[in-house]
Amino acid sequence: MAVVELKKVAKVFASQAGRLTVLVDIDLEVADGEFLCVVGPSGCGKSTLLNLIAGFERPSSGEIVVNGQPVTGPSPSRFVIFQEPALFPWLNVYQNVVFGLRMAGVDPSEQQDKAHALLKAVHLSKFAQAWVTEISGGMKQRVAIARALAMDPDILLMDEPFAALDAQTRDMLHEVLEEVYQQTSKTIVFVTHNVREAVRLGSRVILMSGQEGRIIEQFPVHLPRNRYLEDVEVVTIASRIRDKLRQEVLRSSGEEGEHAG
Amino acid sequence: MPAEPEIAGKAAGKWRGRVARVLFLLALGILWESLSRAGVWNELIFPAPGAVIRSLADGIGDGSLPRAVGASMVRLGIGYSISLLIGIPAGMLLGRLRLLDDTVGSLAVGLQALPSICWLPLAVLWFGLSESAMQFVIIMGSLMAITLTVRDGVKTIPTLYLRAAPILGATGWRFYRYVLFPASFPSVMTGAKLGWTFAWRSLMAAELLYVTTGIGSTLMMGRELHDMPLVIAAMIAIIVIGLITDRLVFRLGEDFVHRRWGVG
Ligand SMILES: Nc1ncnc2c1ncn2[C@@H]1O[C@H](COP(=O)(O)OP(=O)(O)OP(=O)(O)O)[C@@H](O)[C@H]1O
Numbered sequence: 001m002a003v004v005e006l007k008k009v010a011k012v013f014a015s016q017a018g019r020l021t022v023l024v025d026i027d028l029e030v031a032d033g034e035f036l037c038v039v040g041p042s043g044c045g046k047s048t049l050l051n052l053i054a055g056f057e058r059p060s061s062g063e064i065v066v067n068g069q070p071v072t073g074p075s076p077s078r079f080v081i082f083q084e085p086a087l088f089p090w091l092n093v094y095q096n097v098v099f100g101l102r103m104a105g106v107d108p109s110e111q112q113d114k115a116h117a118l119l120k121a122v123h124l125s126k127f128a129q130a131w132v133t134e135i136s137g138g139m140k141q142r143v144a145i146a147r148a149l150a151m152d153p154d155i156l157l158m159d160e161p162f163a164a165l166d167a168q169t170r171d172m173l174h175e176v177l178e179e180v181y182q183q184t185s186k187t188i189v190f191v192t193h194n195v196r197e198a199v200r201l202g203s204r205v206i207l208m209s210g211q212e213g214r215i216i217e218q219f220p221v222h223l224p225r226n227r228y229l230e231d232v233e234v235v236t237i238a239s240r241i242r243d244k245l246r247q248e249v250l251r252s253s254g255e256e257g258e259h260a261g
Numbered sequence: 262m263p264a265e266p267e268i269a270g271k272a273a274g275k276w277r278g279r280v281a282r283v284l285f286l287l288a289l290g291i292l293w294e295s296l297s298r299a300g301v302w303n304e305l306i307f308p309a310p311g312a313v314i315r316s317l318a319d320g321i322g323d324g325s326l327p328r329a330v331g332a333s334m335v336r337l338g339i340g341y342s343i344s345l346l347i348g349i350p351a352g353m354l355l356g357r358l359r360l361l362d363d364t365v366g367s368l369a370v371g372l373q374a375l376p377s378i379c380w381l382p383l384a385v386l387w388f389g390l391s392e393s394a395m396q397f398v399i400i401m402g403s404l405m406a407i408t409l410t411v412r413d414g415v416k417t418i419p420t421l422y423l424r425a426a427p428i429l430g431a432t433g434w435r436f437y438r439y440v441l442f443p444a445s446f447p448s449v450m451t452g453a454k455l456g457w458t459f460a461w462r463s464l465m466a467a468e469l470l471y472v473t474t475g476i477g478s479t480l481m482m483g484r485e486l487h488d489m490p491l492v493i494a495a496m497i498a499i500i501v502i503g504l505i506t507d508r509l510v511f512r513l514g515e516d517f518v519h520r521r522w523g524v525g
């Protein structure tokens with residue numbers, strides 16, 4: 001059953017330079033428990049797509065339906081993990097993790113149990129009392145993940161969450177995310193630049209085109225889970241997608257050349 | 262540890278600064294004393310440091326100076342608190358609600374162009390020669406600065422925080438209380454400091470024009486009695502109060518903001 005449905009969705013931004021059509025005719029269904037990865041050239045509208053599902057932006061036309069309900073705005077059931085951690089600097093690590101629970105009026109002892117379990121899962125138990133300005137970028141992103149999981153959303157929307165991290169931290173967070181996905185079978189939409197990351201994590205990868213903002217190809221990933229970035233099968237599928245992506249990047253920069261010339 | 266010389270260097274620099282400041286003030290005092298000994302100007306208009314210190318000591322001894330300072334501070338405390346209580350929420354609303362900003366916001370900008378003491382005639386007509394009139398002047402002097410500073414701060418809150426709020430369930434009043442207020446805290450601090458400066462100046466102007474108790478009136482009384490040492494003693498008291506609030510109250514707040522938000 002489709003949890004997220006986009007029907008003929010288009011997004012046009014109006015700016016001083018004129019109207020910018022970012023997404024056209026997007027038809028997309030995300031099944032319950034699916035791990036969908038979205039790749040595409042920079043500026044093709046991946047973040048816009050995620051923001052539409054999150055409810056931060058409204059579609060210019062078409063409809064977005066989540067669990068049978070049209071999306072009218074942001075909701076804790078569709079939690080977003082941004083590229084930058086977006087933690088609140090006036091709270092410490094622990095307070096950031098329980099913030100959503102506090103807003104929901106969850107009983108304090110339950111807040112505590114949940115937060116401790118989550119901080120342990122992201123290997124940050126020792127830093128519960130640290131201030132946000134005192135921890136590294138990778139640690140911040142781990143706190144952001146713990147904060148998201150505390151909300152126990154139906155759908156996790158992730159916008160290049162690991163793009164700014166070093167390889168070791170990223171590998172560790174892949175494992176954390178893998179474990180969460182297998183235990184909770186949440187529906188996840190994951191945007192990334194990194195094709196191999198998409199194949200390592202996703203059960204399906206969609207490729208977006210650079211110019212007219214469409215979904216041009218879909219790649220189901222039928223590999224058993226607990227994959228590694230270095231797995232031969234992962235590398236093989238990734239190189240197939242990367243070839244397509246490269247054509248796409250070339251094509252879109254070629255078109256730009258024509259416009260300029 | 263490589264960090265140590267750095268810290269030691271900073272501490273030494275701090276002490277050097279303090280010693281230099283004390284020596285400078287001492288030199289200024291000596292210059293003042295020698296000028297008045299030289300008798301270039303009449304002692305009535307240019308009192309010796311000793312006379313000023315005596316006047317300060319007398320004022321403190323008979324309790325008149327602390328009483329005057331106390332009266333001013335109570336007045337200021339009430340007016341300034343009202344300004345904060347109105348200005349902070351008003352600034353937060355103006356920063357969020359476009360329509361309110363286009364209307365009330367532009368009114369506030371306009372009113373800020375008016376020096377607060379210009380409100381005194383109106384205040385006296387409305388409230389009579391009363392405490393309320395003085396407080397009205399303090400409020401009109403500081404409210405706009407607080408409101409507009411907080412408004413500008415709210416407008417520059419990172420979009421990321423504003424987007425994180427609703428998905429964490431911080432909506433309605435909870436959004437204002439748990440996200441918008443703390444996120445704009447650095448500008449609330451700046452606004453509070455600016456507002457304090459404006460409130461303090463408005464009060465002094467009002468007390469000078471309108472005789473009552475208070476340190477500004479002490480200054481005026483000194484002039485009427487041709488008591489120059491008293492005038493200067495009152496001026497010193499005003500400077501000291503300004504420095505104390507800046508160092509003790511606002512410096513602490515700014516340090517806190519700097520540590521936590523990494524700005525300010
Ligand atoms: N609020 C907005 N107003 C106007 N234009 C916008 C807005 N948000 C995005 N755009 C434009 O829409 C296009 C797609 O942006 P988007 O951020 O979705 O790209 P992206 O695929 O996420 O790129 P990247 O991989 O670099 O993050 C860009 O050309 C961008 O300039």
Ligand SMILES: [Mg+2]
Pocket residue numbers: 046047048159
């Ligand atoms: Mg993006």
